[in-house]
Amino acid sequence: MPELPEVETALRGIKPYILNQKITxxxxxxxxxxxxxxxNLAQLLTGQTVKQLKRRGKYLLLxxxxxxxxxxxxxxxxxxxxxxxTPHKKHDHVELHFANHKYLRFTDPRRFGAILWTDEKAANHPLISSIGPEPLTNKFDGDYLYSISRNKKAAIKSFIMDGKIVAGVGNIYxxxxxxxxxxxxxxxxGDVTLNSYRKLVDAIKSILKQAIKQGGTTLKDFVNPSGSPGYFSIQLHVYGRAGKSCPRCKNKLKSIRLLQRSTVYCPYCQKA
DNA sequence: TTAATCACCTGAGGGC
DNA sequence: TGCCCTCAGGTGATTA
Incomplete structure (x- = not known):
């Protein structure tokens, strides 16, 4: 399930091969x-050169x-x-072939992904313009989360998974x-204290950095651009471990559903 | 305005 | 072995 580290891993993986390359x-x-x-995607891209490759939240921008x-x-x-x-498989939906005799393949079995075009700057596109600050920038800190969360009744997990609040934090992280x-x-x-928000931001930054360093999380479908899985899942503390012992206090981890998402937590270490 | 729910989609895994 | 059901989840649209 690609979250920010997986998208960043994908970006770093493909960049050396397609940046400044012409699409044939x-x-x-x-x-x-x-x-x-x-x-008209083929018409738009054929003969054009990739001049820039960036990530914004979970979106890749060519x-x-x-x-x-x-x-x-x-x-x-x-x-x-x-x-x-290289022969294609069932769920290989799009290919961009380059003059260097490589091609970029987009594979997506569940087809929740998207490939869109904008003539304008990407930052002006509705999907991009509404995204919150990048979590690894200085703009994202405890004070920011605290200030915009006052009077919010939504669960904290739902709050930080809202892309308009902060970019790229999905269920796992x-x-x-x-x-x-x-x-x-x-x-x-709205009930989370400033001090707790500061701890939370530190945790988000730390875990995202660690995941990026290790090439993303490998869960079910995710593989990095070289075709090999990430190796982060072995270090997950609670995600996917409902019923097992908490790595901190050894009590049993519980699972609830929030926003139709499975949510694992320790009822002793994580206070309401 | 805010929060919750729905819908999209396919493969994996479990039960029978 | 094969069928059926449930679960997984990112995010825009819809509903309350």
Whole structure:
């Protein structure tokens, strides 16, 4: 399940092969992802050179002279850079072929991902403009979360998973960060103290940095651009460990559902 | 305005 | 072995 570290890993993996490379042709095998892929995608991209490659939240942005290709990996999406003539498989939906005889392949079994085009600056696109601050920047700190959470009754986990509050924190890292900060996931965001928010931000930054360093989390579908899985899941403290013992106090971890998402926590270490 | 729920989608895994 | 059901989850749209 690609979250911010997985997207960052994908970006770093593909960048050396496609930045400043000219696209020679485009193959779209299945245009109906989360939203339809632009029908004129091949016309838009053929002969164009990738001038910029950036990440914003969980979106990858391929910048060209005349616009930006916006990619989202959804839940099961992955990107691979492969040599020409590598045969495609069932869920390989889109390929961008480059002059260096490599191609970028977009694979997404569940098709929750997206490939969109904008003629304007990506920052002006509605999907991008509404995203909150990047979690690894100085703008994202405990004071920021505290100030915008006053009077909010939503559960803290829902709050930090809201992309408009902070970019790129999904279920896995929200679950882990709340454990590390000792905050009950169901606690109202408006009731969390400034000190706890500072701990939470430290936990989010720490866990994201660690995950990026190790190449993303490997859970079910995620593979990095070289085709190998990440190795972070072995270090998860609570996610996916309901019923097992808490790594801190050894009591049994519990599972609840918040926003239709499984949420594992320690009822002793994480106070409401 | 805010918060919760729904819908999209497919593969894995468990039960029978 | 095969069928059916449940679960996993990112995020925009819809509903309360």
């Amino acid at each position: 042709y485009v193959i779209v095998r299945r245009p109906n992802l989360r939203w339809p892929i632009p029908a 910048g060209f002279d005349h616009g930006t290709l916006i990619l989202h990996l959804g839940m099961s999406g992955s990107l691979s850079v492969l040599p020409e003539a 929200a679950t882990e960060a709340l454990f590390l900060a000792g905050i009950h996931p169901n606690k109202s965001a």
